[in-house]
Amino acid sequence: MSQTSIEPFLEMLAAERAAAPATLEAYATDLADCAASLLRQGEDLDTASPEGLRAWVSEMSASGSARRTIARRISCIRQYYLFLLRDDRRPDNPAAQLDAPSPQRSLPKFLTEAEVVALIEAGTPEPDSAPVPRRRLILGRAALELLYATGLRVSEMLALRRESFRENTRMLLIRGKGGRERLVPLSEPARIAVQALLREDSAHPGPWLFPGRSPSKPLTRQGFDKILAELGRRAGISADRLSPHVLRHSFATHMLAHGADLRTLQTLLGHADISTTQIYTHVQADRLKEIVQAHHPLGQPQDNGDTIPSSATDEKNL
Template sequence: MSAATDAFLDMLASERGAAANTLAAYARDLAQAEDAIGELAAAPRAKVAQLAGAWAALAPSTVARKASALRQFFGFALDEGWRDDDPSGALPAPRTRRPLPKVLGHEAVEALFATAEREAEGNKPDAVRLLALIELLYGSGLRASELVALPLGAVPRDAPFLTVTGKGGQARMVPVSTRAAEALVRWRAVRPAGQSRFLFPSRGKSGHLTRVRLFQLVKALAVRAGLDPAGVSPHVLRHAFATHLLEGGADLRVLQTLLGHADIATTQIYTHVDAARLVELVNSRHPLGNRKP
């Protein structure tokens, strides 16, 4: 990548506190754009317009993401004096509709937990760990990356809260349910002793359980619970946490805080999920719901 794009990424990391995954995505999109049209800081508007053709086969959501990265770069380049124009207007602006998140129903959640609890009855470390993991995913709404990276010190012994470091290095407090607290006590009792500072250490290393391994564990549990693994993942459990809280009357602002969303617009997606559920309920249960007009 060019020196200008490197400087832009440094700014995202230092001034905006962008997460490693976010930086990697920006770096990839900017590098691909420079491969197509040359150095972005010097690319004329006509060259920038050519990206629409280069991106023609991509999904609208992918084009929107790439265009957003370039708009931010061009704004930065303008501020730095590297350009005297902003060619962002030449970028494609596809209309995208944000898909509703997958959500597990209450019965599916109960089946998942019944299986995990049954398997943990013998206090085998792997089974107890899995129970603690899904209790925190569904009971506290943690992101997978937040969960696997929890340090031991994040679990105070005298308060029902976890200290979580979320996106952009932002710390927040999240409540721990009674069930999750009990699962954590059980896990800490059988957790392998060692030098790892993480609550869920990786095997034979000082690091922590990976997100990929967490994903695999949850999928495998879904299969054993008789559920379709395609509809179950750590992120789906986080969505279920949010949706079920909203169904129970939780305030949207409270939900925003619990989920660690910087913008409440991100949290509002769950109002659409709840609305969709209500429409489905009326159509399936109301006497006139299935009657053709």
């Protein structure tokens, strides 16, 4: 497999699109998967034919790969050959006509408002707590308050530096996907929780708001997942219903439920396209159906199936 075009492609993604390391790793894996399939057919990645690429897509479908995975890999390959075309490395884009399955969009999972409150309250340490578990709870509460108050991605939260927070801080400047910056307001409960964490860590040097085992490095995603699972146990919420993204979804869902508009939500979440934000309208639609079924006079089956309330009969005659 030729590496001469893969490396420049990944360098372009990093330099021009500010692609994150995890994104670059995923693209490299997708390209390697395609290259391995082409090699079995006697073709090379850089000189692949449309037929060879279609055979690769067929292989993925036959192996049971998820539709979302197939769509993502085809998107990567299209971008790769478009890069080769624009860089005069080949005269065409053999992936231009590849048919990608439309990924099934599942509705985001979210917690109820009461569950979020219980989860945050689970981060309140007992007065006689030992120093280490006490700090874990204080850190966990500060993280939860931030995630729920701002809708940050967990990567954005773990990248926060201490210097971003002062006693009068009311807005945070967040650098999100693709290097896009946005301002998000900081709620009073979140500010208080962060200040409590800063006081707890005042004797420990380091630039990160959420430091890892080494103060010079931020807390890892895996490390935060363990803290979140601990708070979930304390709050009585099962681990399979908890993740940082569930809190982001909860923030968005509850904001819409309390009257926020989609454009505002798009800005707060840092979505490049409002179509990404619109999925939350489906959540609201499902919730509205549940409310109507639960509370509307005709939402529930009548005890006497052949009896219609007189008011309904009168309405039908109008």
